[in-house]
Amino acid sequence: MRDKIKDLSNILRASALCTGALLCLAFSLSVNAANQNQLDGVKQEITRQQDQLGNKQKKINTLQKSLKQQELAIAATANKIHQADNQLNQLDRSISKLQQEQQVLQQQQFGQQEMLKELLNTQYRQGKNSQLATLLSGEDSTELDRISVYAEHLSEARANTLNELAATTTELQLKKHQLSQQRQQQQALLTQLKTEKSKLETEQRQRKKTVRTIKGQLKTDSQYLSELKTNEKRLVKEIAKAKAAAEAARRAPMDGLVRHKGKLPWPVKGSILHQYGTVQQGELRWKGMVIGKPSGSQVKAVYSGKVVFADWLRGYGLMLVIDHGKGDMSFYGYNQTLLKKVGDVVQANDAIALVGDSGGQERSGLYFEIRRKGNPINPKSWLTR
Known part of the structure; x- marks a missing residue:
């Protein structure tokens, strides 16, 4: 009897253990299922955010492409305006010179007309005392010869x-014709300038709209910092390529900047908006300086050298880089338009660009940087005090 009770007890204990195990297993499975669902939810959220970030980056890239096209269009228009202005200045000088020459010719013509009047009057008076009258008067032949010679000189004069x-009248007519043509050309240039400036204003309004949209997309500091870092990497990459190309194409050695520290002319004169080494964003610091200056002002080369880069670069806009030799380079960014191209040799104080706000800048100015063997240095210490 006891054995039966013991067996029954064992059966009941085993049954209870099995039930407990089943309950634990069921609970474990339930918890794992919940954890898996939560994990799947997190993964889906990560994927959604990544897709959102990817779409946002695509939108930013598209906007940057639009900005590039708009700023290149502005550069082309600004270049046309710059050339037309130069032609207009040359025409103004030419017209002024023609007017002066015309005045001289008019005075010369008046003098010649007065001379002719005097000669005709003298010849008329001489005609009243003809050689025949002189001969009949009984004067000697010597006096007769003198009067005859005088008459010949008078006639020749x-x-x-x-x-x-x-000849003066013909030249004067030619000057008047040239003056008329140049004034017509001047008027045509003025009309062209008016059209191009109107076009430029329209392009600048479109650009400002794009810049505002880009700023709206880069709302957080981390996004803006990431954009700046990526732009700097692009700059370093492009300059490495430009430097390699310059080394391959170099024919004559250039002396570099080392002997001219503290003596270089300023590329533009203006207030410094951002100093070298100051905080740009987060841990990122300015590698150059930004000098405030109105759009359209001329940018000058600080020293002689060869242009190794002249193109639009994201974040820096229309950028021009000059190789000065011995690993020294100067950088000119944010330009409205470029006046030089890759391969051009420039001298100190040559006009190389016009100040602008390209690259998405909110105000016009020049980004100026100097690098020695690829490393940025404080450019201010290399410029004249």
């Missing part, structure tokens, strides 16, 4: 004056 007057 009149003929010469007539020729000079005709």
